[in-house]
Amino acid sequence: VNEIKSDIQIAQESKMTPIRDIVENLGISETEWEPYGHYKAKLSLSLMDRLEKNKDGKVILVTAINPTPAGEGKSTCTVGLGQALNKIGRRAMIALREPSLGPTMGIKGGAAGGGYSQVVPMEDINLHFTGDIHAITTAHNALAAMMDNHIHRGNELGIDVRKVVWKRVMDMNDRSLREVVVGLGGPLKGVPRESGFDITVASEIMAILCLAADLKDLKHRLSKMVVAYTSDDKPITASDLGAEGVLTLLLKDAIKPNLVQTLENTPALIHGGPFANIAHGCNSVMATKMAAKLSDYVVTEAGFGADLGAEKFLDIKTRAGDIDPDLVVIVATIRALKMHGGVSKDNLKEENVEALKNGLANLEKHVETIRQFGLPHIVAINRFLHDTDAEIEALTSWCNEQGINVVLADVWAKGGEGGRELAEKAVALIEENDKNFTHMYDVNESIEEKIKAIATKVYGAKTVEFSSYVKKQMADYARYGWGNLPVCMAKTQYSLSDDPSKLGRPEGFTITVRELKPSIGAGFIVALTGDVMTMPGLPKEPAALKMDVDEEGRAVGLF
Ligand SMILES: Nc1ncnc2c1ncn2[C@@H]1O[C@H](COP(=O)(O)OP(=O)(O)O)[C@@H](O)[C@H]1O
Numbered sequence: 308v309n310e311i312k313s314d315i316q317i318a319q320e321s322k323m324t325p326i327r328d329i330v331e332n333l334g335i336s337e338t339e340w341e342p343y344g345h346y347k348a349k350l351s352l353s354l355m356d357r358l359e360k361n362k363d364g365k366v367i368l369v370t371a372i373n374p375t376p377a378g379e380g381k382s383t384c385t386v387g388l389g390q391a392l393n394k395i396g397r398r399a400m401i402a403l404r405e406p407s408l409g410p411t412m413g414i415k416g417g418a419a420g421g422g423y424s425q426v427v428p429m430e431d432i433n434l435h436f437t438g439d440i441h442a443i444t445t446a447h448n449a450l451a452a453m454m455d456n457h458i459h460r461g462n463e464l465g466i467d468v469r470k471v472v473w474k475r476v477m478d479m480n481d482r483s484l485r486e487v488v489v490g491l492g493g494p495l496k497g498v499p500r501e502s503g504f505d506i507t508v509a510s511e512i513m514a515i516l517c518l519a520a521d522l523k524d525l526k527h528r529l530s531k532m533v534v535a536y537t538s539d540d541k542p543i544t545a546s547d548l549g550a551e552g553v554l555t556l557l558l559k560d561a562i563k564p565n566l567v568q569t570l571e572n573t574p575a576l577i578h579g580g581p582f583a584n585i586a587h588g589c590n591s592v593m594a595t596k597m598a599a600k601l602s603d604y605v606v607t608e609a610g611f612g613a614d615l616g617a618e619k620f621l622d623i624k625t626r627a628g629d630i631d632p633d634l635v636v637i638v639a640t641i642r643a644l645k646m647h648g649g650v651s652k653d654n655l656k657e658e659n660v661e662a663l664k665n666g667l668a669n670l671e672k673h674v675e676t677i678r679q680f681g682l683p684h685i686v687a688i689n690r691f692l693h694d695t696d697a698e699i700e701a702l703t704s705w706c707n708e709q710g711i712n713v714v715l716a717d718v719w720a721k722g723g724e725g726g727r728e729l730a731e732k733a734v735a736l737i738e739e740n741d742k743n744f745t746h747m748y749d750v751n752e753s754i755e756e757k758i759k760a761i762a763t764k765v766y767g768a769k770t771v772e773f774s775s776y777v778k779k780q781m782a783d784y785a786r787y788g789w790g791n792l793p794v795c796m797a798k799t800q801y802s803l804s805d806d807p808s809k810l811g812r813p814e815g816f817t818i819t820v821r822e823l824k825p826s827i828g829a830g831f832i833v834a835l836t837g838d839v840m841t842m843p844g845l846p847k848e849p850a851a852l853k854m855d856v857d858e859e860g861r862a863v864g865l866f
């Protein structure tokens with residue numbers, strides 16, 4: 308185990324192909340892309356116009372069980388499966404989200420996959436990449452500045468400074484910015500009011516970038532963002548502030564999907580990076596649809612467990628992008644199942660078949676959820692070094708007894724070679740086409756009914772409690788005409804419930820909805836549950852402490 312190379316060592320030793328070669332292999336013409344260095348590119352939106360008539364490739368969604376804080380390998384398995392499909396002679400691309408600096412410098416580390424299934428250049432991808440997240444941060448904060456300037460200059464729109472819902476953002480975990488007071492210092496320095504910061508990946512502008520169909524749709528969605536209310540509760544939007552034009556200008560390059568490659572030169576589109584616990588957790592519709600036009604299979608992922616990313620992919624992203632998914636891969640790990648079976652995070656490397664069996668209830672619920680969506684599915688056991696044959700055997704035979712397709716994936720250690728069986732099974736299931744995709748709820752149901760549908764059918768909750776403030780919000784939203792939008796649940800990723808300590812498959816629990824937030828531009832209503840935060844904090848030992856640059860100027864410590 309000691310000689311195992313770190314993700315960054317493997318990535319830095321890899322031989323990347325110039326991105327020009329990847330572009331040419333995809334049949335993309337000179338006017339349809341622009342290089343960002345030798346190994347990154349942005350694809351022009353005009354490419355979609357030309358590809359419109361192409362047959363769509365099959366869409367494979369990678370989700371997981373409720374994870375440990377380190378994550379269970381969705382990005383790794385997405386990359387590994389994409390590589391494996393190419394190894395078995397299928398034309399496949401992958402579509403991933405862009406990592407946020409929050410987790411990269413925090414607890415989780417990067418999001419470029421791992422081992423021999425990574426996208427590269429991983430340092431760039433995990434740090435500033437092509438600047439999209441910085442552009443989103445700037446656009447979000449420009450709107451905040453324009454709103455506070457409007458208030459300072461006489462507040463013609465009659466914004467009630469106690470009813471401003473638009474905060475500022477920063478792509479960093481910084482708990483000190485959760486609650487702030489702006490405008491202090493007297494008449495020349497603005498109007499004092501309470502506010503705060505969210506992490507950029509929770510910004511509605513991030514969600515809009517991920518759900519917009521094209522530049523025109525981006526601008527239309529940006530115009531509808533609600534920033535505040537008047538004292539008689541009239542919503543004030545970005546277009547009321549005349550901001551949609553400048554916001555679109557600030558995002559004109561960020562809207563273009565980014566092309567990179569995997570360690571095995573499989574083309575990868577990385578675009579957008581919303582978290583799945585506090586946002587909708589999916590990469591952009593544009594990148595996913597572009598990948599589907601450029602290949603026969605697109606493997607894409609949605610954050611955290613099927614209760615979060617997969618539910619939002621299947622209920623929000625498919626509606627926004629008219630995407631018809633073909634297969635779901637549910638990543639399970641022995642370590643996470645042992646955690647759900649009661650093992651503490653420090654003892655997950657020790658064999659414990661009993662605990663594994665006790666934790667299977669969590670996997671069982673996520674399989675049931677994907678069955679409710681009417682989609683074919685495979686459980687991919689993402690093999691870790693410390694997994695024992697007895698544990699793998701116990702998990703595999705349980706799946707077989709339950710009639711659940713299961714494959715052992717060794718893509719972290721072996722790259723595409725370790726995913727051949729998974730790729731073959733995926734192709735076979737897609738060709739069987741035994742699917743009856745259906746959403747978890749009808750958007751025309753009330754907000755309350757939609758939240759209850761998700762909580763009971765996807766989380767397994769017994770009841771849902773709405774605070775009196777939320778009940779008033781639901782009545783207001785219905786009056787504003789926002790009642791027929793999908794719901795984006797903000798909930799802890801660690802538990803099916805809204806209590807992060809309830810692992811496994813909790814039953815008989817109540818989901819408590821404490822607040823709604825309108826994301827009218829993105830086209831959904833955010834429902835905040837439990838104590839979920841939209842600005843995470845750094846852990847006791849941030850990964851940032853290990854990060855540096857060596858004498859040759861190369862990044863170190865990005866794991
Ligand atoms: N099979 C594996 N063995 C060892 N480490 C792994 C394995 N799969 C993933 N990892 C590591 O775990 C972390 C989380 O993997 P990632 O693919 O980002 O998970 P997710 O996308 O589900 O959050 C990464 O550091 C990755 O290198």
Ligand SMILES: O=COP(=O)(O)O
Nearest residue numbers: 582583584588610611
């Ligand atoms: O939104 C969270 O995504 P991961 O599951 O990739 O950490």
